[in-house]
Amino acid sequence: MRERKLYALIGGLLLLAVVYLNWEPGSGSGSESVFEIRIPIPWLQPRMGFVTRNSTRFVDSETGSLVYVTGWNSYWLMSSGSRVRVSEMLRRGRDMGMGVCRTWAFSDGGPQCPPGSMEWLSIIETILTRKNTYSGVMYSDEPAIFAWELMNEPRCVSNSSGPLLQAWIAEMASYIKSLDQKHLITVGLEGFYGHQRPGRLGVNPGQWAASLGSDFIQNSAVEQIDFASVHAYPDSWIPNASLEEKAKYLARWVDSHVNDSQNVLKKPVLFTEVGSHFHVKKNGSYDRDILLKTVYDKVYESAKLGQAGAGALIWQLVIEGMESYQDEFSLIAKEHPSTYKLIMQQSCRLRSLFGKTDNNSTKRFNLFRDYLIKMISFVGESNVSHCQGLHTNNEQDLLKVYYVQLIIYLCCFKEA
Template sequence: MSLHQMTHSFRTQLLKITSRLIYIKAVVKRKNSLSGVRYSEEPAIFAWELMNEPRCSSSSSAPALQAWIAEMAAYIKSLDKRHLVTVGLEGFYGLNTTNKSEVNPGIWAASLGSDFIPNSAISNIDFASVHAYPDSWIPHAGLEEKTSYLSHWVDSHISDGDIALRKPVLFKEVGSSRHVDEKGVFDRDVLLKTVYDKIYESAKKRRAGAFIWQLLVEGVDGYTDKTTIM
């Protein structure tokens, strides 16, 4: 590579980084036009999420994602010391996390560049984030297999939060399709109960919490998907 090409490449990367930081600052420091309160001081904001479900094209990009999380979390903290910061992970374990491959929903999950424990362990990440979509991740499994997988998935991440990370874990998205099995049981009821029973026990110790994906009211049907609760 010539010096000119190296200079051009460096300038391009610098421009991308600068643009990204300008965008973040514009959001975090934005002043609410109605209340006059900046988002960085807004008590109604719970936390900043860096990215929804970050994935890479291959596991070789894992170091780049790890560095990006560290950089972005630190920058947000420099702008806003009031609010929590999380990543937005699905919770997949990467190739470098030993003894966890069996927790993933499939071999494919370790090839996406994200890795729950090292990504969440970054000092400026305040709590770990996890998603759970057994219908999408193991679509051909029966209800019993999905329930067993989901139970193990939740237990593993709560344990990692307690022991490896020493941080709370929030299951930010938990979703399942609503359909009836041959016994007349709603699969979604069974799967959601599996998650919430475990979360309830952990929440007593202030270790974990959970949301659903997603609850909609009448009139916003255009935003629905197969896991929506109406």
């Protein structure tokens, strides 16, 4: 009799634990609480392929199906996230049909000079070999991870001809591959062409762009770099241009990088940051929607032709209560119906080209939602100080990565 009561007590406590672990309270007054069963046990997870590449296309290693990306950036997700905020942001991304969220490790800050460069390799090893607290799966073995990004917008102004940055990219990419052969790697470039590409300098937004020590083709051509990355900020790069001029420039910018990725690099290209200001025009349209649609249309055209344009990620999405973390390009998507619709349309039309909705995708999202979906940027800031090392902050900030869940490729879509 006593044993029966004990079993009943244990069963009741386990039930309460399951309810607690799977209950997601809303993050704001307009958010609904969610209850979903998630079982973070590795051998109970649905089988999931890694994202790999076949020439200029991303493919699912398990099914062989093509993968095209409609995604978003949430810079704040690692430094200012919480379980509620992260879950809510990922849920909203899923509801718009998006599949990849890009964020930071998080190691923003000043230069790290030798012997700090040796510590940097240890930091990479710590991230790649860390086991997920929920699943027990090492990050280097986690198929839900889409890719590693070396650095956000790397520059080396003190060595504008580019060899120092090029050597750093090759060294870091090779080291990551020595620890992790399963995941894709990209650089994190803005996409500017260097002086060594005189025929491409007209694609840059200004003469200044060629003197930053980076070159889209040279940097992306490193053997261990699996796909090219490009940013797009016409409002910042050509601020005095009209909206029509910005849209034309942006179309040319995307075309150039898709063509070079297809014909020169022979690798996929992702437009990993697409940002624009929010201005209402007289006809009721928004600058941001017009410019974002320009990129989306070019990606879609490339997808239809089977070319290298593999997707785009808007910069950046936030949720309510994150006002202090917003920049001039941030938005709460549901407060801007036209942008929300545009994102959903892009997700749906890419999906309609290459395959049906995966019936298991929602299950995959539910099981992995606590693991923090993202394509990670190992380093936060844009300049390699004197090209001696990388931008870090301090040991405490670098260690933040230890107690959050990293980088997940979310292969979930929702029918529109």
